[in-house]
Amino acid sequence: MSNWLESAVTRAETVSDWLSPKREASLALLREAKVPTRKTEAWKYTPVRAIDQVTVSTEVSASVQVESIDDLNSVDLVFINGEFDAAQSSSELPAGLTVSRLVDADDSARAWALSAFSNIKPDRHLFGLVNDVLATDGALIDVAEGVEIEQPIRIVSLLTQGAEAHTRVLVRLAERSKVAIVEQFLGNEASYNTGFAEYDVAAEAELEHYRFATQVNEALSIGGSHFNLGEKAQLNSTLIGFGSKLSRVDVDVTHAGSHAFAKMNVIYLLDGKELFDLHSTVEHAVPHGTTEENVRGIVADHAKVVFNGRIHIHRNAQKTLAELNNRNLLMSRTAEINTKPELEIYADDVRCAHGATIAELDKKALYYMQSRGLSRSQAQVMLNFGFINELVEQMPNQVLAEWLRPQLKARFAQMEVG
Amino acid sequence: MMSSEKVLLKIDNLSAKVEEKSILKGLSLEVKPGEVHAIMGPNGAGKSTLGYVLSGREGYEVQSGSATLDGVDLLEMEAEERARAGLFLAFQYPVEIPGVSNLEFMKASVDAQREARGETSLSSAEFLRLAKAACKQVDLPLAFLKRGVNEGFSGGEKKRNELMQMLLLQPKLCILDESDSGLDIDALQVVAEGVNSQRTEDRSFIIVTHYQRLLDYIKPDYVHVLADGKIIRSGDASLALELEEQGYAWLTEKEA
Numbered sequence: 001m002s003n004w005l006e007s008a009v010t011r012a013e014t015v016s017d018w019l020s021p022k023r024e025a026s027l028a029l030l031r032e033a034k035v036p037t038r039k040t041e042a043w044k045y046t047p048v049r050a051i052d053q054v055t056v057s058t059e060v061s062a063s064v065q066v067e068s069i070d071d072l073n074s075v076d077l078v079f080i081n082g083e084f085d086a087a088q089s090s091s092e093l094p095a096g097l098t099v100s101r102l103v104d105a106d107d108s109a110r111a112w113a114l115s116a117f118s119n120i121k122p123d124r125h126l127f128g129l130v131n132d133v134l135a136t137d138g139a140l141i142d143v144a145e146g147v148e149i150e151q152p153i154r155i156v157s158l159l160t161q162g163a164e165a166h167t168r169v170l171v172r173l174a175e176r177s178k179v180a181i182v183e184q185f186l187g188n189e190a191s192y193n194t195g196f197a198e199y200d201v202a203a204e205a206e207l208e209h210y211r212f213a214t215q216v217n218e219a220l221s222i223g224g225s226h227f228n229l230g231e232k233a234q235l236n237s238t239l240i241g242f243g244s245k246l247s248r249v250d251v252d253v254t255h256a257g258s259h260a261f262a263k264m265n266v267i268y269l270l271d272g273k274e275l276f277d278l279h280s281t282v283e284h285a286v287p288h289g290t291t292e293e294n295v296r297g298i299v300a301d302h303a304k305v306v307f308n309g310r311i312h313i314h315r316n317a318q319k320t321l322a323e324l325n326n327r328n329l330l331m332s333r334t335a336e337i338n339t340k341p342e343l344e345i346y347a348d349d350v351r352c353a354h355g356a357t358i359a360e361l362d363k364k365a366l367y368y369m370q371s372r373g374l375s376r377s378q379a380q381v382m383l384n385f386g387f388i389n390e391l392v393e394q395m396p397n398q399v400l401a402e403w404l405r406p407q408l409k410a411r412f413a414q415m416e417v418g
Numbered sequence: 419m420m421s422s423e424k425v426l427l428k429i430d431n432l433s434a435k436v437e438e439k440s441i442l443k444g445l446s447l448e449v450k451p452g453e454v455h456a457i458m459g460p461n462g463a464g465k466s467t468l469g470y471v472l473s474g475r476e477g478y479e480v481q482s483g484s485a486t487l488d489g490v491d492l493l494e495m496e497a498e499e500r501a502r503a504g505l506f507l508a509f510q511y512p513v514e515i516p517g518v519s520n521l522e523f524m525k526a527s528v529d530a531q532r533e534a535r536g537e538t539s540l541s542s543a544e545f546l547r548l549a550k551a552a553c554k555q556v557d558l559p560l561a562f563l564k565r566g567v568n569e570g571f572s573g574g575e576k577k578r579n580e581l582m583q584m585l586l587l588q589p590k591l592c593i594l595d596e597s598d599s600g601l602d603i604d605a606l607q608v609v610a611e612g613v614n615s616q617r618t619e620d621r622s623f624i625i626v627t628h629y630q631r632l633l634d635y636i637k638p639d640y641v642h643v644l645a646d647g648k649i650i651r652s653g654d655a656s657l658a659l660e661l662e663e664q665g666y667a668w669l670t671e672k673e674a
Contacts, residue, residue, distance in 0.1 A: 390516070
């Protein structure tokens with residue numbers, strides 16, 4: 001018996017808008033769906049019962065200020081508890097960029113959105129289906145052909161105590177266009193949200209993507225970023241996960257056109273009893289695709305990480321280059337890491353590698369640093385930072401990297417060797 | 419040489435073990451300010467262990483005896499407190515720390531030591547100036563300041579990097595653990611000149627080495643032979659020459 005699943009189905013029946021034809025299909029799947037249990041492979045280590053324990057309030061305070069990111073000069077789209085906040089969002093858009101809300105999309109936005117909605121995100125994501133049927137607000141972002149948008153677009157989803165929200169983002173990069181998109185999730189009090197984004201990256205377009213899944217404590221956050229890459233399209237994605245009572249991200253990348261390039265860097269840092277679960281799937285459906293996926297994390301105290309990274313190389317995806325690497329640093333004997341890198345290869349002329357390591361903090365390095373006068377905790381913060389800094393340095397946007405560093409350091413300072 | 423009566427480092431009858439194996443067996447040594455002591459001896463005698471025990475490496479357990487720096491009990495302190503008290507160990511095998519830049523590491527180390535002494539930390543610009551000068555002095559390209567600590571450095575580059583840290587930290591007592599091993603003659607001279615430039619009336623050195631060669635460039639005040647966990651013979655610089663010619667066998671046999 002499940003309240004959240006039943007409740008989603010019940011409420012979905014009252015949702016009626018221009019997306020309804022698409023929502024119907026997802027609702028049908030949802031009606032057949034079962035609540036994941038320990039035996040459900042995709043949720044084996046991640047219990048979802050916490051969702052039923054959130055007291056969702058219909059009257060949540062929505063007057064919260066979202067902090068801007070200094071020097072980022074971003075186009076901000078702010079959603080508070082799932083609802084667009086025009087006052088905190090940017091009103092002026094650079095040329096070549098069209099942004100509309102789900103609720104007031106015009107005919108041309110609807111036309112492309114209908115073809116993208118739920119077509120890039122695979123149906124197997126249960127909470128993706130929940131988002132399909134319940135997300136009534138969100139952003140449709142359309143970048144015109146050949147246009148390079150210099151300002152990053154920052155989509156903030158902030159949740160307050162007692163809120164439940166479902167937001168959807170659809171992004172279309174027309175051929176040879178270029179844009180950076182930041183998905184930022186905020187709010188650490190008891191709340192429940194699903195946030196899914198679908199990206200259609202056309203031929204030769206370049207997408208710089210960030211997802212900051214940095215909600216901690218009581219926030220239950222489930223979502224995904226899903227990408228469809230056209231010929232010679234480029235994706236450079238950075239995902240930061242902090243973990244909370246329940247934090248789950250699904251990432252899917254489909255190489256639909258040949259010679260596409262996908263780089264994905266993931267950093268997760270967990271403390272206390274936090275949980276972070278990342279499932280990523282890369283589909284190489286066509287030849288000459290390249291994927292570089294680097295996932296690194298540090299897990300302290302009683303925290304738990306689940307990483308399932310799958311690269312699937314289809315029969316005709318010859319000349320694929322794919323690498324998947326997961327490195328973990330375990331800070332305590334009570335921390336838990338469940339990692340499962342998977343390569344599934346049906347083509348015979350490919351170059352692929354995958355691996356996962358779990359290590360403890362290097363005692364020799366700690367001593368070396370202490371022997372220079374650094375305290376053990378200082379040394380530890382430095383070592384930890386060194387472990388992930390390589391990925392931070394690779395962030396294409398250095399303003400974001402600078403903004404992120406002190407947050408990561410603050411996290412490290414909390415973590416204790418156990 | 420200073421004729422000071424003050425003792426900087428005083429090790430008295432020190433015994434220590436590693437993983438249940440006794441390595442130091444009643445070692446005594448006194449180092450006065452400004453002195454340079456060379457410690458030579460066969461492999462496995464406990465030369466590196468002495469440096470680790472004094473600097474506070476985990477797993478090196480003191481069984482008996484004492485060691486004081488400037489009259490303060492070293493053995494009761496954490497590793498970082500010993501460093502802040504003025505002890506510096508140049509490692510035989512410096513540790514690689516990928517992702518942490520040399521400059522950042524050294525700045526943090528110097529800041530930590532200054533803070534412990536109640537001094538304000540240096541500005542980034544001030545420190546960079548000092549670091550560049552130190553880097554030049556040990557003959558490493560300035561790019562090494564930006565690189566990860568010892569990451570991918572050759573053996574010789576690591577040794578010079580240790581020396582650079584020493585130049586910046588300005589310790590009272592420097593223990594050089596085989597800082598000459600794996601160095602060609604040019605690099606050896608760089609290391610020797612670096613050490614010599616730091617010789618002052620107050621700063622002392624313990625130079626652990628297998629070879630007389632380094633001592634041609636750094637003239638020691640005393641040479642000690644460490645064998646089977648204790649000092650079995652002490653002399654002046656000429657002892658090193660004798661050892662070079664005759665090895666250790668004649669000494670250890672006499673002991674037995």
